[in-house]
Amino acid sequence: MDLPPYTNDDRVRIALSKQLQQLSEALRLAVTAEESDDSSAPEGLMARLRAMLISDIPTLEETVVGYARHRGDTWHEITDLTGVDAEEAQRRWAGAQVSMPADPEQETLALDSWYTMHAQMEPLGRVRDPFSRLLSGREPAGKQCLICAKYDGRPVPPWAGWANPPGGHVIDDEHWRVGHGPTPYWPAGTLIIESRRHFVDYADLNAQEAAAIGPLIQRLTDPLKEATGAPRIHVFSCMEGTEHFHVWLVPRRGEVSMGRTFIGNPGYCSPVEAEDVIVRLREALQKSEEPR
Numbered sequence: 001m002d003l004p005p006y007t008n009d010d011r012v013r014i015a016l017s018k019q020l021q022q023l024s025e026a027l028r029l030a031v032t033a034e035e036s037d038d039s040s041a042p043e044g045l046m047a048r049l050r051a052m053l054i055s056d057i058p059t060l061e062e063t064v065v066g067y068a069r070h071r072g073d074t075w076h077e078i079t080d081l082t083g084v085d086a087e088e089a090q091r092r093w094a095g096a097q098v099s100m101p102a103d104p105e106q107e108t109l110a111l112d113s114w115y116t117m118h119a120q121m122e123p124l125g126r127v128r129d130p131f132s133r134l135l136s137g138r139e140p141a142g143k144q145c146l147i148c149a150k151y152d153g154r155p156v157p158p159w160a161g162w163a164n165p166p167g168g169h170v171i172d173d174e175h176w177r178v179g180h181g182p183t184p185y186w187p188a189g190t191l192i193i194e195s196r197r198h199f200v201d202y203a204d205l206n207a208q209e210a211a212a213i214g215p216l217i218q219r220l221t222d223p224l225k226e227a228t229g230a231p232r233i234h235v236f237s238c239m240e241g242t243e244h245f246h247v248w249l250v251p252r253r254g255e256v257s258m259g260r261t262f263i264g265n266p267g268y269c270s271p272v273e274a275e276d277v278i279v280r281l282r283e284a285l286q287k288s289e290e291p292r
C-alpha cells in the first residue's frame with residue numbers, strides 16, 4: 001500500500017493514542033471489577049484504581065508533557081497546561097520522552113480497528129474517518145469509492161474491509177468477490193458480496209450479473225448456516241457506506257436479538273474467529289456441491 005511516510009509528529013500522536021487506548025480499556029474493565037475486602041487482590045476494583053493512579057496516570061501525564069514539548073510548547077506553556085510552575089515542571093519532566101512505536105503502521109491499524117469496534121455505539125457518520133485521519137498526510141476518506149480503492153491498494157477505513165479478507169476470498173469469479181466482512185464491524189461469519197464492476201444499485205446490474213446474484217446468495221446461505229450455527233442469514237444492501245454494489249450476508253446467532261435490533265448493533269469478531277468460520281464455510285460449500 002502506498003501510504004505517505006509516518007512523520008515524527010505522527011509517531012508521537014500514535015504513542016499518546018496507544019496510552020489513551022490502554023487507559024480507556026483499564027477504566028472500562030474497572031467498571032465491572034468486583035469489590036473485594038482484600039485490597040491486594042489484583043482483580044479487585046480498589047486495586048485496579050490504585051494501580052491506575054500510581055502508575056498509569058503519571059505515565060500518561062509524562063507522555064502528555066512529552067507530546068506538548070515535541071510540538072514545541074515552552075515550559076511556560078507547560079505550566080499553563082499542568083498548573084505546575086515552570087521550574088518544578090522542568091525538574092519533573094525535563095527528561096519526559098514519548099516512547100515511539102516500533103511499527104507505526106501496525107499500531108495505526110490496531111488503533112483504527114479498536115476505535116471502530118467501540119464506535120458501533122455511535123452513529124456511523126461519526127466514524128467515517130477513524131483514528132488515522134489524525135496523522136499528517138492522510139486525506140479524509142471523503143467520497144471515493146472505498147471498494148474500488150481497497151482493490152487498488154489505496155488506504156481505506158477499517159470498516160470498509162481489506163483487499164485480502166480473513167481466510168481469503170471464498171468466491172472470486174468474473175462478476176463477484178465474496179469474502180469475510182471487516183472484523184471490527186461485523187460478527188464472525190458475515191460475508192460481503194462485492195461486484196467486480198463499479199456500479200451502485202440493483203438497477204445497474206447487467207444481464208449476466210442479474211442472472212448470477214440470486215443463485216450466488218442461494219448457494220451461500222445453507223453452507224453459511226452450517227459454518228456458523230446461525231438459524232437465520234440476514235441479507236441486505238444499502239450502498240450507504242460506499243456507493244459500490246455490495247450485499248451483506250449476516251448470520252444471526254441464536255442468542256442475540258432478532259431483526260432490526262440485531263442489524264443495528266450486530267457486534268464484531270477477531271480476525272482469527274473470522275478465519276475459522278471461513279475454513280468451515282469452504283468445507284460446507286464443498287460438501288453442498290458434491291454430486292448426490
Ligand SMILES: [Zn+2]
Pocket residue numbers: 145146147148149197198199243244
Ligand atoms: Zn467502486
